[in-house]
Amino acid sequence: MDEDALSRMPHSGPMRLIASVIASDSQRVRCLATDHRAPSFPLRLGGVLHGAAMIEIGAQAAAVHASLHALDAAHTGLVLALGDVVIARDVVESAGRVEAMAERIAGDDAGARYRFEVVDGDGVIVSGELLLSMRRRDG
Numbered sequence: 001m002d003e004d005a006l007s008r009m010p011h012s013g014p015m016r017l018i019a020s021v022i023a024s025d026s027q028r029v030r031c032l033a034t035d036h037r038a039p040s041f042p043l044r045l046g047g048v049l050h051g052a053a054m055i056e057i058g059a060q061a062a063a064v065h066a067s068l069h070a071l072d073a074a075h076t077g078l079v080l081a082l083g084d085v086v087i088a089r090d091v092v093e094s095a096g097r098v099e100a101m102a103e104r105i106a107g108d109d110a111g112a113r114y115r116f117e118v119v120d121g122d123g124v125i126v127s128g129e130l131l132l133s134m135r136r137r138d139g
Contacts, residue, residue, distance in 0.1 A: 012040045018060045021068070022099065024055035029065040033057050033098040033118075035049070051089040052127045055082065058116030061100035066112060066134050069104075078133045080111070096121030110134065 022030045035041065036049060043053040063077045092098075098120045105113040111134055117127040 028103040061102040062114040081131040
């Protein structure tokens with residue numbers, strides 16, 4: 001189930017930052033992120049992984065949820081707005097795995113508002129809300 005949903009996401013290659021879906025229902029999803037410790041992790045800037053960059057993982061978790069439950073199809077997504085963002089850590093240096101949770105607050109086939117949280121073994125890295133625009137892709 002989750003590999004099919006991940007393959008329909010607009011992200012591919014190293015920028016697909018979600019490795020797998022841990023749990024999902026019609027309102028929320030919990031995902032495991034790819035290995036953020038790798039020097040080649042695409043969100044690193046000068047070798048440093050800033051907490052703010054982890055918003056992208058929360059956005060991709062929302063995209064996975066949309067792929068699984070709202071659209072059930074390949075789609076193009078765009079983050080239109082962020083709100084109530086709390087960056088709990090300036091730099092992410094944890095050795096543990098990173099998980100992302102996204103909860104659908106409202107929406108339809110064209111877009112949705114999600115609450116997200118990105119965490120690791122040390123606690124919350126970043127959280128907030130985002131507005132996601134979604135459009136089915138042909139093919």
